[in-house]
Amino acid sequence: MKNDKLLLKIIIIFIVLFSFEDGYAQLGFCNGNSGDPIFTETFGTGTTQTPLPAGTTTYTFSSATPNDGFYTVSSSTAFFDWHDVPDHTEGDTNGKCLIVNADFTAGEFYRTTIIGLCENTSYEFSAFLINLSRSTGCGGNNIPINVRFEIWDDTDTTLLASGDTGEIDAQATPNWEQYGLVFQTLPAQTEVILKMRNNGAGGCGNDLAIDDIVFKSCGDNVTIEDTSNESDVFICETQTPYNLNLQANPDGTIFNTYAYQWETSTDGINWTEIVGETNQNLNINVNTTSLYRVKVAEDAINLANALCNVISDEFSITIVPTPSAPVSNGDITICENENQPLEVTVPTDITVNWYDAVSGGNLLEENNTSFSPENEGVYYAEAISINGNCISNTRTAVTLTFSQSPQVFDEAVFFCQDESVEISANINNMSYIWNTGETTESITVSTEGVYTVDVTNLDGCTVAKTIEVTQLDAPIIAEVYTENNDLIITTENVGDFSYSVDGIDYQNSPVFENLEGGRYTVYVRENSDCGIDTQTFIHFIVPKFFTPNNDTYHDTWRLKGIEFYASSEVQIFDRYGKLLFYRKNKPISWDGMFREQPLPTSDYWYVININGQRRVGHFTLKR
Structure with missing residues (x-):
């Protein structure tokens, strides 16, 4: 059995070595969920330069200016012509950092042992570096910094991960840059050794500072969703008990195997494990507002150690109480020509829908605490919670009443030139304001134009009447x-x-x-x-013809009206110029006779002089 364990460890070491062979020059950060720091090195605070603990570095400590192969821990980097920059740790006063003037020979300049790790667990190492050399230094030929990070097992025989920063050139404006490395502990391994090596040669340049060395656990990002792919839900209290079915979804970026432990909380601070809920899914009945999350680790043994597992996103279920009916701001009585909305008051997390019935009915306005109906009547406001759409048990009635406005009619009024005219609102028992400033029902005007009067009744309802006044001129x-x-x-x-x-x-x-x-x-x-x-x-008319045939129609050539002129003279000639008729200052009526003989049908010419004006023409005598 002992030999089997030894063989298993050798196989794992070979697997790890093979897995990271192509990754020795690869830096990177945890792509999943980084836990809280389990190790942090900020190098402290203060204004004095201090050495590192024994065994941490092969470089020589300097309490003054660090030369090649020397280091110091200081709150100031103002050595040589280097940039003087503050340390990286936020909130530090006189914060310190590790300042290194690289040796002429490449090699290790920092190591430290990290303890308290968990076996079979992925971790992220990170540190901030900065090139202290100015870009104008060394005649513009600064040696760039180039640092190699290495993570070894606690026996210092197995390299777990490594990576190089590559060349970091001097800058005119320096910036702290973060570099990271991800590794995994072996079975039964709870310690690792961090090493930092200088890849570049010493000389002019290759001067750096390091700060905020951090180790964190690294695991998958884990989200939680219900069957509707929601990350939180709001449930009306009328729907309880509510069957909650959740699923944990790790993203698979870090872990290869998964162990789960579901937890619940009512305040988001104090969490309690749910006994027996160690599967990817959680199915329980819920009656109260609560939060749920799941601890996830690659190995079940690590679930009990906060440094060895990751915590999922939180899923919240909120039980929403049934909202109270809206509070009416009062019934409204307005004039017919006015617009004042009905209003109700609800808490900030409640909205309002308006209906035309105490229950059911037609939805008239939604998501609004005010409503402006076109017709008077009773309208009903229903409260709805913004979260969960929980509906109040009753609706609030609000009444709109229209007060009748005065009835006036526009007019057009005329008045004669040099006269005046009375214009009137033509409605009694009101108050009046004319655009002339007068306040009587009627006013008298003598100038044409447009006159208006605001008529207000006892209810305060006002309407405007317009009277267009036009002057009529006498004809000329x-x-x-x-x-x-x-x-x-x-x-x-x-x-x-x-x-x-x-x-x-x-x-x-x-x-x-x-x-x-x-x-x-x-x-x-x-x-x-x-x-x-x-x-x-x-x-005065000159006839164009006459017919002396004794039929009483046009029997004579008569010049009516000539007798009214002060002086007149009329001469009639035949076509040869023979004078046939002459009268002066007398009425004219010629019967077509000359020397008692009738003249034949023909055209005859006249010359008429009236008040010194001469008229000449001809007319026709028809038989």
């Missing part, structure tokens, strides 16, 4: 003239006018067609009795 006759047989009137202004030639009968058109010649008084009036204008006009 511009011209009266004869065109053919028509009398035509024009005005200087426009308006709702009607026209007359006798002051009795009016028409909408300013044209009086085929009006018999004569003297007329024309009238133009504004149809809303806002004025009238008159003018006398002689409508």
